Amino acid sequence: MSAHPTPGQEQLPLGDGDSAAGAAAHAFASHALPPEPGVWDELRGPGGVLRPAWQRFVAQVPVPAGGVSMAEDLDRRVAQVEQRIRLDGVTHNVFAEAGGGGVSVRPWSLQLLPLVIEPRDWAAIEAGVVQRAELLERTLADLYGPQTLLHQGLLPPALLLRHPGWLRPMIGVAPAGGQRLFIVAFDLARGPDGRWWLVSQRTQGPSGLGYVLHNRLVIARQFPEAFASMRVQRIASSYRLLLDALEQRAAQVAQDAAGRANPRIVLLTPGPYSETYFEHAYLARYLGLPLVEGGDLTVRGERLYLKTVEGLEPVHGVMRRLDDDWCDPLELRPDSALGVPGLLQAARAGTVVMANALGSAFLESPAVQGFLPGIAEKLLGEPLALPSLPTWWCGEAAAWSDVRDHLADKVVRSTFPRGGRTTQAFNLGQAYPPGSDGERAPVPVHEDPDAWTVQGRLRFSRAPIWGDGAVTPRPAMVRVYAIADGRPGQQRWHVLPGGMTRVARREDASISMQRGGTSLDTWVMTEGPVDAFSMLPQRLRVDDLAAHQRPVSSRTGENLFWLGRYTERTEQLVRLARSTLLLIDADAELAPPLRAALSQLAVRTGLAPVGVPTLSQSPRHFERALLSALTDTRTATSIAYNLQALERAAMALRERLAPEQWGLVRQMGESFTGALETLHGELPLPAQVLPALDRLALQLAAATGAQTDRMTRDHGWRLLTVGRLLERLQGLTTRLLAFLGPVPEGRDAEHPLGALGTVAGVELLLEQFDSLITFRARYQRHEDLLALTEVLVLDSSNPRAFAGVLRRLRTELSKLPGPAESHQPLLALLPPEGAGLTLARLRELENEDVSATAAALRELAAELLQAANTLADRIGERFFTLAQGQDQRIG
Secondary structure (H helix, E strand, O other): OOOOOOOOHHHOOOOOOOHHHHHHHHHHHOOEOOOOOOOOEOOEOHHHOEOHHHHHHHHOOOOOOOOOOHHHHHHHHHHHHHHHHHHHOOEEEEEOOOOOOOEEEEEOOEOOOOEEEOHHHHHHHHHHHHHHHHHHHHHHHHHOOOOHHHHOOOOOHHHHHOOOOOOHHHOOOOOHHHOOOOEEEEEEEEOOOOOEEEEEEEOOOOOOHHHHHHHHHHHHHHOHHHHHHOOEOOOHHHHHHHHHHHHHHHHHHHHHHHOOOOOOEEEEOOOOOOOOHHHHHHHHHHHOOOEEOHHHEEEEOOEEEEEEOOEEEEOOEEEEOOOHHHOOOOOOOOOOOOOOOOHHHHHHOOOOEEEOOOOOHHHHOHHHHOOHHHHHHHHOOOOOOOOEOOEEEOOOHHHHHHHOOOOOOEEEEEOOOOOOOOOOEEOOOOOOOEOOOOOEOOOOHHHOHHHEEEEEOOOOOEEEEEEOOEEEEEEEEEEEEEEEOOOOOOOOEEEOOOOEEEEOOOOOOOOOHHHOOEEEOEEEEOOOOOOOOOOOOOOOOHHHOHHHOOOOEHHHHHHHHHHHHHHHHHHHHHHHHHHHHHHHHOOOOOOHHHHHHHHHHHHHHOOOOOOOOOOOOOHHHHHHHHHHHOOOOOOOOOHHHHHHHHHHHHHOOOOOOOHHHHHHHHHHHHHHHHHOOOOOOOOOOHHHHHHHHHHHHHHHHHHHHHHHHOOOOOHHHHHHHHHHHHHHHHHHHHHHHHHHOOOOOHHHHHOOOHHHHOHHHHHHHHHHOOOHHHHHHHOOOOOOHHHHHHHHHHOOOOOOOHHHHHHHHHHHHHOOOOOHHHHHHHHOOOOOOOOOOOHHHHHHHHOOOHHHHHHHHHHHHHHHHHHHHHHHHHHHHHHHOOOOOOOOEOO
């Protein structure tokens, strides 16, 4: 529903231009809410005139056809942006408040309209950011080297030495490659006078580059005419320069270590529960880097290695998204399960290039801002071009005395991290943190002056946001990135021509995405040529091809292995649940062996809880137990639990899965649980459950197809396939054993074939093997055990017969990493050919009672089930834990 402009908005002055452009500007401006007094308006200049850049933007937005209004057209584009975000699976993790528990995955929030920065403004920003990046690099070199800044009083020792981000183990260490910072992020805001101010800086592992890239891809497609006409500078070359700078420095390390020319660089992430895990996976894929967690890396002999399914592979460069204190549990936080033991030692030895180097966290303290002007004069011989907020560190008695009585328009921030990476700001403009009773309690600055910093308050400029039929001004801050430039003859820094703009809901709200902020694409206009650079580097040589093969880390291999297993396991559970519910609701008289087989199988696979009355004892109680267990995520064998496990495995593989495949995995869990929602305490009805199971079966078939036919056949894919085949073999053997029943004794001797002595039992087992159509095509009027044996056991062309599963399994095992002789212990666990039951053996059994054939099938199924369980354990030991001599180093 479109909001109507307030009286007088229609009279907003417009810019010059032809009548069509003027009409478009008028239509756009008529939907804009009045500008706020006392702040810079990014959309309009004095008198309400659209700024020149926005006049050009609006003039290039195509006029909607068919009588569609501009508001309706923009609303349609908003819906397209949201749809693109969902289809691409762009998310960020939101953490609950302390005590709230849990992490929720939310779609990334991206607004339709960009923030536009004109060439003159960008020139000033670029110069100031380059200068500040160089200043921070030299500051680190001094403080971890001669410490002139401390000796000359340009930085108070108490501020540095007390900060947990100051790493004493790195004093005197020259970084490998000669550079400490490769990416520096500066959060900038425009003040009421139109000047840009530095609000904060990030030096450890600045986030946002992945989101910047995706924001650009989405919004540029919405306004292609405006993007081209306004000469918006492209950003791809910045990513290439970052990778080149890191590769150049890592190449020297690789050359010194082993004489190899192609270094191995990885992107280190905290893991799937990181706030910005999506962008880690997205950036790794875009840059062509393996995405690794701390557990994927190990230090041996002061060198860093990646644990792969082929052994240990040397790592020469790390682009990290893990904060300093979590990186090494040996020398930093001992409770860190995210880091790499010994990483600091490898960094000290100069055997790995770190981007960024460990030990820069103290530069993120707001107190440092107050001392950078003097440091700039000392290290650069010039004043800072880009101002920062006025800053008073309370550890200096004179500074606190000057500001303590003038806090009304100030912000009191903690100097050091408090419960997290960033410092906290208290009560925007007052020296009071939140009190436990909801009131405001004074900050005890006098108790620990060093721990507090006061900064001036800045009213951020207002960026235009389209929503609910109106253009609303919102407070905006831009994160700009300085990137190391390794090109000969160039200055050391390059500024990405764009950035991540975040806006708050209102002035007193946070721009943080964790607290309800949203993002904009950032368009930097240029008066020079538009960069047409692609991420493609120089032409490859034949010798380079092997170096560009992506390694499969042990963790990735294990996640792929379980991705295949969970997919197959869930598919088998869905098939069994559907068949069981249909039989119960059919009200047909089931033979006792079939009721016993279904009851046992449901409990054994986790569809029903242990101790539930069997189908023979109480069909309705059994049905209620089955319906209750379907969505029970606490039971490790339920359908809902396996869907969650499947999603967790897929989340850990985001950089390897296509967005459609990841979206399908998420959709399966959401649609299944959503379809079975009921009032509290009520169970879903079979009429509600059966369509949900049918839909889930179709989605699982699509997921299996994507895994089979839309993934590269590397070692990771083979482990996925092996996992799926092992799970299939375990499930099929379990089902055959249940339907055959135990060895008949006494009264049970009347049913030597168990549930397979009935037509209903035969058909149900064929459904579990997904082989009913094949069986009927071959044996139209036969239900005997020999026909079942041929289709479900001996047929190597049937992908769900024992022989078919084993044939594929032997093939994939023989292609796993390692020499051929290393595969023999794994292959020896399986029959050398076929299913382990030959036609000659069947002929021998044919002359005996049918119970002899049933006994042979029980023995075979039990042996194959044991072999599948053992084989799964051996694969884990060999490829995922690097046990049994698999600690060899490669490369």
